Amino acid sequence: MSNAIEIHQLHYRAGRTFEIKDLDLSVPAGAIYGFLGPNGSGKTTTIRLALGLLRPLAGRITVLGDTIPENAPHVLARVGFVPEQPHLDPVLTVRETLRFQAAFYPAWDWPWAERLLRQFELQEQQPFGRLSKGQKGKLMMLLALAQRPELLVLDEPTDGLDPVVRRDVLSALLDYVSQRRATVFISSHLVHELERFCDWIGVMDNGRLITAVPMERFKNGVKRLRISDAPPTPDSPPFVLLAREPANGTTETWLVRDWEPQMTRYFESIGAAVNDVIDLDLEEGFVELLRTFRSPRS
Amino acid sequence: MFRVMLYSQWKWCRLIVVLGSVAGFALPLVSVQGAARADSSPLQAGELLQAVQSWGTLYPVLAAALGLLVAIATWAPDHRGRHVHALSLPVPRWRYVLLRFGAGATLLAAPVIAVTAGALLAAWGATIPAGLQGYPVALAIRFALAVLVAYAVFFAVSAGTARTAGIILGLIGGVILVQIIAGVANIDLDLFGRVQVLVLNWPGPLAIFTGRWMLIDV
Amino acid sequence: MFEHLDPRSSTPLYAQIANRCRVAIAAGELHPGAALPSVRHLAAQLRVNPATVVQAYRDLEADGFVEMRQGAGTFVREVAPEGRARERARQASALVRQLLADAGRLGVSLPELQAAIAEEIGVGTS
Numbered sequence: 001m002s003n004a005i006e007i008h009q010l011h012y013r014a015g016r017t018f019e020i021k022d023l024d025l026s027v028p029a030g031a032i033y034g035f036l037g038p039n040g041s042g043k044t045t046t047i048r049l050a051l052g053l054l055r056p057l058a059g060r061i062t063v064l065g066d067t068i069p070e071n072a073p074h075v076l077a078r079v080g081f082v083p084e085q086p087h088l089d090p091v092l093t094v095r096e097t098l099r100f101q102a103a104f105y106p107a108w109d110w111p112w113a114e115r116l117l118r119q120f121e122l123q124e125q126q127p128f129g130r131l132s133k134g135q136k137g138k139l140m141m142l143l144a145l146a147q148r149p150e151l152l153v154l155d156e157p158t159d160g161l162d163p164v165v166r167r168d169v170l171s172a173l174l175d176y177v178s179q180r181r182a183t184v185f186i187s188s189h190l191v192h193e194l195e196r197f198c199d200w201i202g203v204m205d206n207g208r209l210i211t212a213v214p215m216e217r218f219k220n221g222v223k224r225l226r227i228s229d230a231p232p233t234p235d236s237p238p239f240v241l242l243a244r245e246p247a248n249g250t251t252e253t254w255l256v257r258d259w260e261p262q263m264t265r266y267f268e269s270i271g272a273a274v275n276d277v278i279d280l281d282l283e284e285g286f287v288e289l290l291r292t293f294r295s296p297r298s
Numbered sequence: 299m300f301r302v303m304l305y306s307q308w309k310w311c312r313l314i315v316v317l318g319s320v321a322g323f324a325l326p327l328v329s330v331q332g333a334a335r336a337d338s339s340p341l342q343a344g345e346l347l348q349a350v351q352s353w354g355t356l357y358p359v360l361a362a363a364l365g366l367l368v369a370i371a372t373w374a375p376d377h378r379g380r381h382v383h384a385l386s387l388p389v390p391r392w393r394y395v396l397l398r399f400g401a402g403a404t405l406l407a408a409p410v411i412a413v414t415a416g417a418l419l420a421a422w423g424a425t426i427p428a429g430l431q432g433y434p435v436a437l438a439i440r441f442a443l444a445v446l447v448a449y450a451v452f453f454a455v456s457a458g459t460a461r462t463a464g465i466i467l468g469l470i471g472g473v474i475l476v477q478i479i480a481g482v483a484n485i486d487l488d489l490f491g492r493v494q495v496l497v498l499n500w501p502g503p504l505a506i507f508t509g510r511w512m513l514i515d516v
Numbered sequence: 517m518f519e520h521l522d523p524r525s526s527t528p529l530y531a532q533i534a535n536r537c538r539v540a541i542a543a544g545e546l547h548p549g550a551a552l553p554s555v556r557h558l559a560a561q562l563r564v565n566p567a568t569v570v571q572a573y574r575d576l577e578a579d580g581f582v583e584m585r586q587g588a589g590t591f592v593r594e595v596a597p598e599g600r601a602r603e604r605a606r607q608a609s610a611l612v613r614q615l616l617a618d619a620g621r622l623g624v625s626l627p628e629l630q631a632a633i634a635e636e637i638g639v640g641t642s
Contacts, residue, residue: 032565053385077388087379087386091309103302104387167563175560195523197565216528226621276621281524 003062004029004151004183005050010059012049020045020207023059027185027200032177034198034215035187036286041204043187044084047155050185051081064151077105080144084155086136090129094122094139098146105147113146116172134165141169145176152176154186158193166193191283195219201282203289210293222285225254226275227267234270238263242292251275255288299389300397307401310371315405318364319412322441325360326413326420326434326513329353343427346514354511357413357441362507364409365448372402373456399453406445414438417513424514432514444506517545518562529564533572541581541592542603548594552582555590 003026010023020042027033037043048054050061052072061068066075088097094117102108117124120138122131131139137157144152152173158166174197177184188194194201195215202212211218222242228251234241243255264274280288308315329350376384376398384394414434421432455466517540521532540546552558552573559566573590576582580599584590595603619629 051386053382073388073390075388076386081386083382083386085379085382087382089306089375089383090378091375092306096305096309100302100306103299104389170563171560174563174566175556178556178559178566192523193563196521196529196563197559197568199565199567276617279524279526 002029003027004031004064005185006060006062007046007050008060008062010046010049010061011057012045012054012059013057014045018042018045018207020049023207023209025202025209025212027183029183030181031200032184032198033186033200033202034194035185035202035204036189036191036194037187037204038189038290042207043204044155046204047153047185047187051076051079051153077107078150080147080149080152082140082144082152082154082157084159086128086140088128088136088140088143091127093125093127094131095124097128097139098143101143101147107148109146109148112148113142116142116146119172120168134161137161137165138169141172145172148180150182152182152184152186154184156188157186158188158190166190170197191286192281195282203286205290205293211289218285219279219282221259222255222257222280222288223259224278224280225256225259226278227252227254228273228275230254230267230272231270234272238266242288255292257289257292300400303397304401304404306375307372307398307405310374311368311402311405314364314367314371315408318360318367318409321360322409322413323416325353325356326416326437327423329513330420330424343430346427346430347512347516350512350514351510354513357437357511358444358507360409361441361444362448364406364445365450366452368402368406369449369452369456372398372453377456395457399450402449402453403446406449410438410442410445413441420513426514430514430516434513437511437513440506440511447506518558521562521564530568530571530575533558533562533564533569534575537572537576538579538581538603539607541595542600542607544600546592548592550592552590552592 005025005027007023007025010020010025012020018040023046025046035043035046045054049056050063050068052061052069052075055069063075064078068075089100092100098113098117102110102113120135120142122135122139122142126135128136128139137160141154141157144154154173157173158169161169170193173184176182186194186198199215200212201215201218203210213221226247228249230252237256239259240257241254242257245253245255247253259277261277267274330346331349385391387394389397417434417437421434424432426432455462517536518533521529523529525532527535537546537552546552553561555566555569555573558564558569562569573582573584577584577590581593581595582590583593615629619626624632
């Protein structure tokens with residue numbers, strides 16, 4: 001199976017304003033796929049649709065080779081899911097919650113669960129409802145990992161957690177991914193966090209997937225150029241010009257996409273000069289992409 | 299899977315189940331107090347039947363209360379988490395519902411057994427006047443069925459979204475309100491009587507709640 | 517040794533990791549035969565993709581600094597002094613390239629730069 005998740009022409013509507021239309025998304029097996037997007041863009045809804053928690057109006061969803069929602073229980077046995085909000089029984093203690101979960105997953109690894117329990121420093125006798133936000137987050141990640149899934153679907157797992165807890169949670173995640181070739185589908189709006197380990201990036205905005213590319217292409221694709229002596233209206237550049245601002249004197253700053261190094265020749269041809277090519281980090285690239293996508297230039 | 303479900307159910311319901319069992323055990327015994335006399339005049343028989351009948355009205359109330367409370371407690375964690383956990387578990391929905399139902403029903407066995415024990419003890423311990431007979435087993439069975447019916451009905455109501463459950467409870471509340479207002483305004487309106495006649499006397503499982511609950515009868 | 521990895525830098529993460537190892541080996545901090553952290557351990561510790569660590573180690577292996585032994589781990593190889601000197605030269609060139617790029621961006625001319633270097637080093641101007 002080449003794709004862990006395959007979504008084809010997904011259509012869903014909620015209320016009068018929110019709609020997901022013609023969504024095509026593929027997550028290659030073994031990839032760590034970062035799912036970015038502002039709040040309300042439809043990330044959580046897409047995740048819920050992908051796992052069969054919601055019914056789409058149209059479209060085909062295949063996860064780990066099986067169709068959703070027909071084979072959802074069979075698929076979910078191999079998927080570790082961390083939802084956006086804490087969803088567990090508030091009355092059960094940490095230890096009881098582990099026992100509950102273990103009963104449902106045949107691949108549950110008790111030795112590893114115990115090790116993570118110690119690593120996360122969770123209080124076994126505390127009821128889930130009384131745990132702090134960070135402890136809840138850690139426990140939910142523990143549950144997702146201890147069942148030894150093939151696919152991890154994480155909906156903003158570090159949202160609202162302090163930096164120390166975030167590190168712990170992500171370390172455990174990457175530790176697992178190093179052990180076995182699991183696929184990770186992680187949504188977040190902490191862009192700088194995803195930057196470190198994702199090898200694919202999908203960006204969602206307003207119910208649509210506006211880009212889905214390997215990380216390197218996303219990072220390297222958007223650049224800031226320092227140009228001097230640029231003409232007012234450049235004709236048909238080989239890259240996508242996203243924005244252009246004057247800097248000082250005759251120099252300008254251009255924001256471009258799909259840049260490649262040999263494109264400096266283009267500037268020579270129009271009588272301009274490229275003084276510098278600056279990389280944008282993922283966060284800036286993401287912000288610029290959204291900005292230009294929302295107000296496209298002619 | 300059933301074991302962990304039962305355990306989590308127990309954690310939510312234990313107070314209800316324990317109190318219900320205590321009440322269920324005590325009820326038959328309380329209803330026959332004063333029947334220890336050896337001589338059995340018709341007057342005493344009449345008194346006994348009166349006592350048994352008036353206490354007997356509590357059986358359907360207890361059954362309904364147990365059914366309601368255990369059903370609500372069964373679905374409480376799912377409502378809190380908006381069913382996300384249940385839907386993300388690798389079991390088909392129907393199986394999950396069945397597990398929940400079974401767990402609640404298993405816990406309800408305790409008050410049923412308590413009533414059975416109390417009824418048997420009461421019928422055996424009391425000196426029953428001539429002409430009357432004890433029906434502890436029949437009573438216990440009736441109680442068990444009433445609990446089951448109440449539980450099943452409230453379970454089905456609670457299994458829906460919080461919204462549907464709220465709507466249904468809201469409707470009931472609305473009817474009560476109308477009845478109260480009618481009573482205050484001295485309007486002769488008997489909504490509950492009508493509904494009661496419709497729902498309870500209609501040959502169906504709810505009929506089990508009507509009539510007299512007699513531990514000792516002719 | 518691996519503090520402050522910068523995912524925003526134009527140098528890819530695997531190259532940054534490999535560089536740190538190279539510097540440590542060239543400076544003699546990592547002795548021949550020493551074991552580098554396992555892929556699993558390093559990926560978890562740095563919170564990076566395990567593939568990134570693997571690529572870094574493969575790079576180091578290609579340059580002859582380490583050897584990856586199946587099932588045992590990654591170990592530092594004996595690097596001849598010329599090898600270490602070559603590595604230091606490479607690091608020096610990279611530093612200079614960076615310096616020149618920064619200077620260009622700030623509008624500092626080459627003579628100005630050279631004067632500043634001379635002053636910092638403490639050699640009098642000729």
